[in-house]
Amino acid sequence: MSHLNCRKPLAQDVVNKIAAGEIIVAPVNALKEMMENSVDAGATAIEILVKDGGLKLLQITDNGHGIEVSKECYKSYRYANQTQKDDLPILCERFTTSKLKDFDDLRSIGTYGFRGEALASISHIAHLRVTTKTAGSSCAWQAYYQDGKLSPPKPGQSSDPKPCAGRPGTQITVEDLFYNIPNRRRAFKSPSEEYARILDVVTRYAVHCEHVSFSIKKHGEAGAGFSVAAAASKIDRIKQAHGAAARELIEFKTQNDRWGFSASGYCTTANYSAKRTTILLFINHRSVESSAVKKAIEQAYQLFLPKGGHPFVYLSLEIDPARVDVNVHPTKREVHFLSEDEIIDMVCTDIRERLTQVDTSRTFKTQT
Numbered sequence: 001m002s003h004l005n006c007r008k009p010l011a012q013d014v015v016n017k018i019a020a021g022e023i024i025v026a027p028v029n030a031l032k033e034m035m036e037n038s039v040d041a042g043a044t045a046i047e048i049l050v051k052d053g054g055l056k057l058l059q060i061t062d063n064g065h066g067i068e069v070s071k072e073c074y075k076s077y078r079y080a081n082q083t084q085k086d087d088l089p090i091l092c093e094r095f096t097t098s099k100l101k102d103f104d105d106l107r108s109i110g111t112y113g114f115r116g117e118a119l120a121s122i123s124h125i126a127h128l129r130v131t132t133k134t135a136g137s138s139c140a141w142q143a144y145y146q147d148g149k150l151s152p153p154k155p156g157q158s159s160d161p162k163p164c165a166g167r168p169g170t171q172i173t174v175e176d177l178f179y180n181i182p183n184r185r186r187a188f189k190s191p192s193e194e195y196a197r198i199l200d201v202v203t204r205y206a207v208h209c210e211h212v213s214f215s216i217k218k219h220g221e222a223g224a225g226f227s228v229a230a231a232a233s234k235i236d237r238i239k240q241a242h243g244a245a246a247r248e249l250i251e252f253k254t255q256n257d258r259w260g261f262s263a264s265g266y267c268t269t270a271n272y273s274a275k276r277t278t279i280l281l282f283i284n285h286r287s288v289e290s291s292a293v294k295k296a297i298e299q300a301y302q303l304f305l306p307k308g309g310h311p312f313v314y315l316s317l318e319i320d321p322a323r324v325d326v327n328v329h330p331t332k333r334e335v336h337f338l339s340e341d342e343i344i345d346m347v348c349t350d351i352r353e354r355l356t357q358v359d360t361s362r363t364f365k366t367q368t
């Protein structure tokens, strides 16, 4: 039958779109990638604006080091500046990343964002606008991207980045996410659910990133949905994001050279008990999920909490990057690492000991 013989390979743009949809499954995935880029750029202030759960608009503004703009752009606007490299035009090409120079870097890299796929992916499934200014540039530059390439703001216009006014840092605007994947778009029933997921990841980073201010706002609303000042302490940050849990925290810290890790964080005492476990887990400064960590922590608390009671734990793990496998899933959510059992066991032993100490000192106090 002829129709069996005429199978054609998928067109490249369809392939790109499918790949992008696997990395950016929901608005929260795009926001997380962009927020991590802001943190990587050394930002101390991060502002987020969301409309319709991020499906209509996701905008993130930071005061980080900005993105270098190509010599050609400068020349064409007669702002010749020989020291600038070409970055803005290639920003959204797949696997373009300033964090990965060659394969060896994979071992020494301190961040997870080494795949150079996030912005490229977003450009395949949304309208993307980037405005950026480095400290050394006399103006900001603005560019639009579509399908991994610079694109004109309006049909018929030039797609070259344009100089404009702006503060140092970067603003990334993502509009109409999944506009070209109607099935995916329809699958999102509730913008408020998507907003809640975005808020969750923002508050995680707000707890983790000391010295950085965060604010997130829904479009059209006057006040911020959540905000934290740059000067806020760790406990303040947890209080802003998780209220009651912050009143019952103990700090813990442990490290071990043999297994090549250090761990620090805060966990609630036996006085605190919630309906569900909350774990804010950071591995090498990236928010990740680990069902192994969650299970072990819940077990550690079993002796201390009434049945059906659950803890709040913020845990920051630093592990030799060569031992962490972040690419088990395209969204980099669930993470595995070498000697997982040993490391988790040591962390949970430490938490248990701290809980016991607090417990006995309290018993002692009430007895005297």
Ligand code: ADP
Residues within 6 Å of the ligand: 033, 037, 038, 041, 062, 064, 065, 066, 067, 091, 096, 097, 098, 099, 112, 113, 114, 115, 116, 117, 118, 119, 120, 170
């Ligand atoms: P990756 O983070 O894996 O390198 P991304 O697609 O997330 O890939 O980003 C591509 C590149 O764009 C980054 O390596 C960085 O150089 C630049 N970039 C993106 N966002 C920002 C930002 N907010 N500030 C400065 N540079 C940025």
Ligand code: MG
Residues within 6 Å of the ligand: 033, 036, 037, 113, 118
């Ligand atoms: Mg990134």
